[in-house]
Amino acid sequence: MTSPTPLRVIRTQPDGEALGGALGEAAPHNIQAEQCVLGAVMLSPAALAEVRPLLDNGDFYRPAHARIWDAVCALTDRGAPADPLTVGAEIGTRNLATIGGAPYLHTLISHVPAAANAGYWAHMVRALAYARTVAETGTRLLQLAATDSDPADLRARVAAEVAAVTGADRRGWPDPTPLTTAPDLPRFPIGCLPEWAAEYAACVADLTQTPVDLAGGLALAALAVAAGGNVTVNAGAWTEPTNLFLVMVLPPGNRKSEVYKAMTAPIRAAETTLIEHAGPVIAEAAIARKVAEADAERTEKAAAAHPDDPNKLANASAARLALDNAHVPAEPALFGGNDSTVEKVTSRLAEQNGRYAVLAPEGGKLFSIAGGRYSGSPDIGVFLSGHAGEEMRIERMGRPSERIDAAALTIGVCLQPGVLAGLGDTPEFREQGLLGRLLVAMPESMLGHRNARPDPIPPHITTTYERTLNTLVLSLRRLGDPDATPVTLTFTSEAQDAVVDLLEATEPRFRPGTGDLAHMTDWGGKLIGAIVRLAALLHLGEHLRDGYGHPITLATFQRAVQLGEYFTAHAQAAYDAIGADPAINHARTVLEWARRNDITRFTARDLMRGPLKNRARKVTDLDPALRVLETHGWTRRTPSTPTGGRPTAPTYETHPDLTHNPQ
Template identity: 45%
Template sequence: MGTPAVADAGPVWDGVPVPLKTDRLLRPFPVEVFPGWLADQVEAVAEATQTPADLAGSVALACLSTAAGGKVLVQVDRSWTESVNLYTVTALPPGSRKSPVFRAMTGPLTDAEEALRETTAEQRVEAELAARIAHARAEDLAKKAERATANPQEALADATAAAKEAAGIVVPELPRLMTDDVTPESCVSLMAAHGGRIAVLSAEGDVFATLTGTRYSAAPNLGVFLKGHAGDKLQVDRKGRESESIDRPALTLGVTTQPGTLQGLAAQPGFRDRGVLARILYSLPVNTVGSRNNEPIPVPEPTETTYCDALRTLVLLLADHDTPHHLDLTPDARQVLLDFQNWIEPRLHPQTGQLAPITDWASKLAGAVVRLAALLHLAHTFTTGYATPITADTLQAAERIGRYYLDHALAVYDLMGQSNPDLDDAREVLDWITKHCDKTGRDTFTQRDLLRAKNGRRGLNTAADLEAPLRLLTDHGYIRLRDNKPGRGRPSIAYDVHPATLQNP
């Protein structure tokens, strides 16, 4: 193991330990890229609730995704088609007024859902009546076929035809756009019943555990989560029930949670290695609690009315599409996208790339930018002709949002200990140090003690494995190398432990 610099002997320590975390400069949410009707609402809700604009901005994107998911696709080139549904997760501590923001931003979706139900009410009544009559006729003909003595084959054919006719009458489901708490199985059923799409929108983070199956099962059910984002065919066969098949599922996720919940996501089986974490657009806003104005300006009524009317109209306009509408990119927009891809690519290099620790997430960023561009395009043009191609300006605006989420993804992966494995190892070693010193009553430990304790722990078995975490703990002021004087045999390298470490383990 490399030998760190020897600290000066003596009882005096310089300063206090620096927290083991990576502080990143996180750019603000670019509200200005939204059209006026949406930007005004986001800013007004942020002011009225005294919450960061990031929260209302991410929920706004989830609302656009709810309107367009499953109804629009982007044809980037001949071999690249991108869905437009998003997964957004915003993390804020308890008491951050997440629920009021959700209500203010998602209210028009409830209104649109009710309007869709009203438009199908007459159709449902007619279908229910037709089904009742057809089933009654089929039952009557079946009884006659059972008693038929003359021409039994003809009676059987009539009964069979009537039964098929009755079975073919489908009563439309009451339209659903969203739910807030759903199991993986129920989520599949909801999508199957509603054109292959549904939105899970919730101000409570535990819906994330429910959706992936981890709340009720030791083995998470990730299929709906993975395929619902990618748009891959979803086929579910269950014992005792008819199978459900969705050719192009479109699941939207708009969730707020607590930072501590995000911290534990990487430890969930399959979440990272199967690509769950890579599909999420994370937001980790600065908490405003403690600096809020208790006399905020309420959301102006014209702002709220304009927003509600616009989002409701967008939902109803796109709801008429039985098959997805395809959007194209202008040549200039394709060039903007290519330039962004060329910017990302070298940063993914496993040895030299700055984004190598989050390659799984960053490799999907170009696709996320395409999805964001489509949603911005629809939000800007749905009243004037959204069938036009996505422009370079819109792609550049989407790239700004993408770079915002890149900053926050790096911060979230730091929080999960995924973007810097050495930092995660240092936290584990620090935990052992505090417990060891508490048990022995001493403020020192040796490398040999640590190796014995970690024997068998994959990744921390040798002195070389411990080099990086011990260096981090030394650099952060938690420990310092003792003046290890030569002695008989091979004395182990010893470290002193900062008193503050033992007082605040």
């Protein structure tokens, strides 16, 4: 990159009187820097995108420059080019004279050594604008001192002036932002849920004074319990099951257990109904097995007594085969709770024809055991196959082998923030794809802002939720019986086109260096599949009796996309908390090094010799971390003066408040 020509700060005003005569100083400004900024943004849209967050029209010393800046921004907002001709047309023939005429716009471009250095000049312009603010404040303070004001009133006015100027940018710096790749986290879009679930979840959240994200996430988990293993959805090029892995992250004291009990009550009731209905069937099967055992024992004894009798041998073989086929079904179980272990979940999936869920207000134990807390080695195979709906074969010493044709495991648990951060301590969770399967919600706690007198939930809303979910679970459960015909949902043609459009729009987000999902492709690669699953669940929740008989509409898919956007933002925050982004981790290391050592300037090679030693093989490996620091306002690049015709390595300045704002 070509370094900018050094620009001298002009402190005289050829076109106006000095600001604040009592100071004897002209207002600080640099006409050349302003010209270079304006020329650069007319030459390059990328330059405008870089400097626009830094400047507004009030930062320009010359009113003509402020008018040109406004014209460039207005054109860009309309998607129009901002070259000198269109800028001149935007300003208008009558007003061109006030800026020096149309030729002046071309002069601005001719003053630009390299548009890539627009940020350098913009920081200079902003710094001088701040300096003028300080000068103006000083003038007002002098004027206040000359008044015959009440001392108390004078102190208050002086304090207000000082607070205003110290609250402005220091040396032209914007306020830095926390190091994270995630945007501000959105609230759960509760309106995307089926009406009966949305109303109840909102009421539960209000009654318990908890974030609606918790109740909303558990409502989705409940729908996944009903549909998982019973219904699949065809997305055109592939098919998805309808189970989900949902994790809600909240610190202690947020009444997670109360929300959990309220949202899962209909599932427990449905499980009780299934157990009651299965009781006679299980009893009959148990009796039939005992009869088969007795028949096998009797015929085997007869065959042993008469080994030469082919009829007795045939009878014994038939009786043994009948015994092997005399299966006693397990008692129905829809889900397990806090005591779920990997081995128990695996056995339950085999018992329940591949359909099972883990729902718990505290699910840290499950991930702890999966990470090898007791065994010493991670065991996450059941999670990987259970999420994908794959076949599972389980073989254990001393026990019969088990086979699951299509495992469908649903997870809906709450975790403490510390447990979430600890997931990064097990590399296999990331390497083998478990983290990429989690839909994480990280709502803000309401502790300290809760209403002690919330309104009760209207009885009809509770009744509707419980009856509807109970009916949905029982009706869809019958679809998953071994002898039932599998049900596969499809999309309308419009919705199918939207799926493909979303695939195309998402792909650039994985590109290294530019994509916001480039550091979490394991999660992003499953995003569209998760949205397809969500669309199927919303569809089933809206068409309770015959949802599998109608295709999923575009409107339903769009609501699923909104949920996908919500989970994407929260997944980015979760990956930051886990420390899954090397650029963020390296940037934090640099900030801590600079803060601890009072570093005000550094180069990339300083980092390779210091805080990031052995973490990068070449200077360009540091670009992602340096980009994070710049975009978050903690550093800014100041190109060096060329030496011998070749630019030297750029130097980075650190924010003046760094030592007071450790990250």
